[in-house]
Amino acid sequence: MRDLSMHITDIVQNSVRAKAKLIQLTIEEKGEWLVFTFEDDGTGMDAETVKKVTDPFYTSRTTRKVGLGLPLFKQNAELTGGTLEIYSQLGEGTTVKADFGKDHIDRPPMGDLKSTVAMLITGNPEVDMVFTYRTKDDEFRLDSREVKEVLDGMDIRMPQVTSFLKEMIDENLKEIKADL
Ligand SMILES: Nc1ncnc2c1ncn2[C@@H]1O[C@H](COP(=O)(O)OP(=O)(O)OP(=O)(O)O)[C@@H](O)[C@H]1O
Ligand SMILES: [Mg+2]
Numbered sequence: 053m054r055d056l057s058m059h060i061t062d063i064v065q066n067s068v069r070a071k072a073k074l075i076q077l078t079i080e081e082k083g084e085w086l087v088f089t090f091e092d093d094g095t096g097m098d099a100e101t102v103k104k105v106t107d108p109f110y111t112s113r114t115t116r117k118v119g120l121g122l123p124l125f126k127q128n129a130e131l132t133g134g135t136l137e138i139y140s141q142l143g144e145g146t147t148v149k150a151d152f153g154k155d156h157i158d159r160p161p162m163g164d165l166k167s168t169v170a171m172l173i174t175g176n177p178e179v180d181m182v183f184t185y186r187t188k189d190d191e192f193r194l195d196s197r198e199v200k201e202v203l204d205g206m207d208i209r210m211p212q213v214t215s216f217l218k219e220m221i222d223e224n225l226k227e228i229k230a231d232l
Contacts, residue, residue, distance in 0.1 A: 053160060054124060054128070054160065055160045055161050055162065055163030055164075056086075056088075056152070056160050056161065056162045056163055056165075057162060057163030057164050057165050057167075057168040058163060058168075059088075059121075059124070059125045059128065059160075060077065060088070060165075060168055060169075060172075061168055061171075061172065062121035062122075062124075062125065063088075063090050063121060063122070063125060063148055064077065064090065064172050064181075065121070066121055066122070066146075067090065067092035067094050067146065067179075068176050068179055069094075070092060070094030070095045070096070070146065071094050071095055072092035072093055072094035072145070072179060073093055073094075073179065073180065074092070074093050074179070074180045074181070074182070075090065075091070075092045075179060075180070075181045075182075076089075076090070076091040076092075076181070076182040076184070077089070077090055077091075077169075077181065077182070077183050077184070078091075078183075078184040078185075078186065079184070079185045079186070080185075080186040081154065081186065081187050081188060081230070081231055083154075084153060084154055084155060085134065085151045085152065085153065085154055086151070086152045086153075086154040086159070087149070087150070087151050087152075088148075088149070088150045088151075088152070089147065089148070089149045090146075090147065090148040090149075091145065091146075091147045092145050092146050092147075093144070093145040094145055094146060095142070095143070096140045096141045096142045096143055096144050096145050096146055097138075097140040097142065097146060098142050101140075102138050102140050105119075105122050105138060106122050106123055106126045106136065106138070107123065122136070122138070122148070125148075125150060126150070128152070128158075128160055129150045129151060129152050131156075131158045132152045132153035132156035132158050132159045133153040133156055134150065134151035134152045134153055135150070135151055136148065136149070136150040136151075137149045137150075154231075162232045165221070165225070165232060166217075166218045166219075166221040166222045166225065167218055169181075169183050169194070169217070169221055170214045170215075170217035170218040170221060171214060173194075173196045173199065173208070173217060174208050174209055174210075174213050174214045174217065175209070177207070177208045177209055179196075180195075180196050180197050180200075181195075181196045182194070182195045182196070183195075183221075185224075185225060185228065185230055187228050187229060187230060187231070190227075190228035190229070191228065192221075192224040192225060192227070192228050192230075194217075194220075194221065194224075196208075199213075199217070
């Protein structure tokens with residue numbers, strides 16, 4: 053079974069493939085809900101594609117007939133009483149929003165969130181990412197543009213950067229008492 057971090061990788065890779073320059077991932081603990089919002093400025097989809105996209109027999113990739121990233125994410129959200137919605141405009145970008153019943157017995161575990169976020173940032177050096185985790189009273193925000201600024205021209209793909217980011221994300225999520 054896919055944990056939530058694996059779903060995050062899937063959905064962010066869709067945005068990367070759609071040539072996004074900026075991807076914003078927000079995770080929010082909102083009462084009984086765990087809300088994931090992915091916002092990108094990639095190619096977007098037309099209305100017909102948006103309609104088809106949560107249907108497992110639709111994909112625009114030619115190498116494979118069945119796209120599963122969005123349908124599986126949607127199915128897992130719905131199994132916890134939640135929903136998945138897509139807002140997209142051709143040439144503008146795409147927003148994917150999924151609510152999971154936070155304490156529902158069928159909610160997949162978060163998985164390795166710190167490594168996932170660190171790898172998505174360092175593995176896609178040409179894309180900027182803003183990761184936000186919000187609890188009821190607090191918030192942690194990581195902007196890859198600030199990381200790149202600190203690196204001052206050094207390659208973000210260096211393994212030390214990934215370990216540094218992992219540790220930094222871990223410490224901050226503990227600090228804000230994220231319920232992982
Ligand atoms: N952020 C996005 N921007 C533009 N198009 C998107 C975006 N996300 C998904 N799509 C479109 O929706 C299709 C379905 O996405 P989905 O993740 O379900 O499957 P896939 O990416 O084709 O295959 P898989 O995820 O199984 O490798 C994609 O092929 C793409 O055409
Ligand atoms: Mg996909």
